[in-house]
Amino acid sequence: MEHFEINGGSRLKGTVKIDGAKNAALPILAATILCEGETILHNVPDLQDVRQMITLLNRLGITCERREEGGLRLRAEDEMNCHAEYELVSRMRASVCVMGPLLAKRKRSQVSMPGGCAIGDRPINLHIQGLRSLGADFDLAGGDIVLRAKKLKGTELFLGGAFGSTVTGTANVLMAATLAEGRTVIESAACEPEITDLAEFLNKCGAQITGHGTPRITIDGVDSLQGVEHTVIPDRIETGTFIIAAAITNGELHLENGRLEHLIAVVDRLRHLGLNIERYEKGVQVSSARRLEPIELTTQPYPGFPTDLQAQTMALLCLADGNSVVTEKIFPDRFMHVAELNRMGAHIRKEGPTVIIEGVKKLIGAPVMASDLRASAALILAGLIAKGQTRLHRAYHIDRGYQRIEEKLTAVGADIRRVQD
Numbered sequence: 001m002e003h004f005e006i007n008g009g010s011r012l013k014g015t016v017k018i019d020g021a022k023n024a025a026l027p028i029l030a031a032t033i034l035c036e037g038e039t040i041l042h043n044v045p046d047l048q049d050v051r052q053m054i055t056l057l058n059r060l061g062i063t064c065e066r067r068e069e070g071g072l073r074l075r076a077e078d079e080m081n082c083h084a085e086y087e088l089v090s091r092m093r094a095s096v097c098v099m100g101p102l103l104a105k106r107k108r109s110q111v112s113m114p115g116g117c118a119i120g121d122r123p124i125n126l127h128i129q130g131l132r133s134l135g136a137d138f139d140l141a142g143g144d145i146v147l148r149a150k151k152l153k154g155t156e157l158f159l160g161g162a163f164g165s166t167v168t169g170t171a172n173v174l175m176a177a178t179l180a181e182g183r184t185v186i187e188s189a190a191c192e193p194e195i196t197d198l199a200e201f202l203n204k205c206g207a208q209i210t211g212h213g214t215p216r217i218t219i220d221g222v223d224s225l226q227g228v229e230h231t232v233i234p235d236r237i238e239t240g241t242f243i244i245a246a247a248i249t250n251g252e253l254h255l256e257n258g259r260l261e262h263l264i265a266v267v268d269r270l271r272h273l274g275l276n277i278e279r280y281e282k283g284v285q286v287s288s289a290r291r292l293e294p295i296e297l298t299t300q301p302y303p304g305f306p307t308d309l310q311a312q313t314m315a316l317l318c319l320a321d322g323n324s325v326v327t328e329k330i331f332p333d334r335f336m337h338v339a340e341l342n343r344m345g346a347h348i349r350k351e352g353p354t355v356i357i358e359g360v361k362k363l364i365g366a367p368v369m370a371s372d373l374r375a376s377a378a379l380i381l382a383g384l385i386a387k388g389q390t391r392l393h394r395a396y397h398i399d400r401g402y403q404r405i406e407e408k409l410t411a412v413g414a415d416i417r418r419v420q421d
């Protein structure tokens with residue numbers, strides 16, 4: 001296994017190129033199951049989760065050829081296999097995104113039920129409920145969700161749950177409905193930019209989707225979809241992570257390709273903290289005020305503050321001048337980073353889904369353990385400013401969602417290296 005060694009204290013300055021969005025690329029890759037002919041994708045990040053999705057697609061009969069950096073050529077060659085097995089689904093939950101496309105295109109999908117996860121309970125009841133509303137028969141066999149339908153039928157359905165809309169659930173139902181008979185209306189659909197990108201990809205392929213980006217998406221079913229060329233949107237969570245990297249080191253970064261319009265709630269909160277965040281012709285630029293004001297923030301579905309930036313923002317709030325309050329409304333147990341940040345000298349107290357962060361003057365380097373992707377990013381950010389060395393174990397978590405993070409950080413002045421255990 002590998003770990004990161006970070007020597008804190010360097011001020012970051014320069015330009016970082018933001019890659020394509022993992023959470024847009026994954027459902028779009030799954031959507032190629034729906035398409036006839038060839039699909040060419042650009043700006044697909046080379047991440048562990050993307051590689052996992054390609055392995056799964058290969059097993060499902062989709063060939064995938066790498067082109068230029070970030071480029072992939074995909075084609076469905078064999079439609080016999082409809083089974084996403086436990087071995088793959090247990091490694092990556094986003095594997096469930098093949099459920100809707102398999103059902104719609106191959107009339108059957110068998111996908112292993114994903115198990116527990118480091119960020120808490122992650123049921124997929126809404127995915128199943130949505131696909132059943134389209135007329136699929138459901139069965140649970142040997143831990144697999146088996147769905148069958150000769151022809152899906154459009155309907156009006158509600159996809160909201162106790163924690164709001166579901167991102168991959170919306171993706172699954174949206175993809176399935178493209179080939180259903182008649183009109184489907186999804187109420188309480190996820191509004192995330194990754195869903196909009198998926199819908200735009202599908203529309204290029206011939207789908208008839210309107211209302212994407214709002215909580216009501218309407219889909220008029222078509223007979224077939226044709227592969228096209230598409231460029232995946234830039235990753236708003238990577239952009240946000242580097243905004244915080246600049247802030248925590250009191251630095252100044254230009255984030256090429258970053259899209260401010262996808263980060264409105266984040267920009268609002270971070271400006272209250274004292275950051276200067278602006279557009280420039282190629283993306284987003286950020287610089288920090290020396291003094292960080294404490295803030296309150298609550299994670300919410302888009303356009304609210306994203307849960308995927310909660311941990312990283314908390315690392316920054318550890319150094320604010322006063323007490324901040326963070327409430328997690330999407331995954332109320334997503335706080336594995338709290339104990340690790342406290343090992344670095346932070347003062348964070350958890351009360352149910354809320355934490356109170358008492359700002360401290362400095363963080364101190366320590367060996368810490370990564371538990372999931374975004375918690376790992378938070379610990380790297382803390383390590384960038386901590387006094388002395390931070391060793392972040394289980395580096396593989398970071399590789400699921402950040403492409404060559406240590407190279408990007410080193411290029412703008414950080415002292416971080418990847419080391420074999």
Ligand code: EPU
Nearest residue numbers: 023094121122123124125126127161163166167168330373
């Ligand atoms: N939920 C249900 N039932 C369902 C589905 C979801 O109750 O059938 C609940 C979840 O437990 C959670 C809430 O609804 O409380 C929202 O979950 P959602 O389904 O939106 O999450 P997801 O689709 O599984 C995606 C991202 C996550 C991101 C969440 C929330 C992908 C591949 N994953 O997950 O990304 O945290 O939306 O924005 O798009 C990450 O990149 O680090 C990551 C975890």
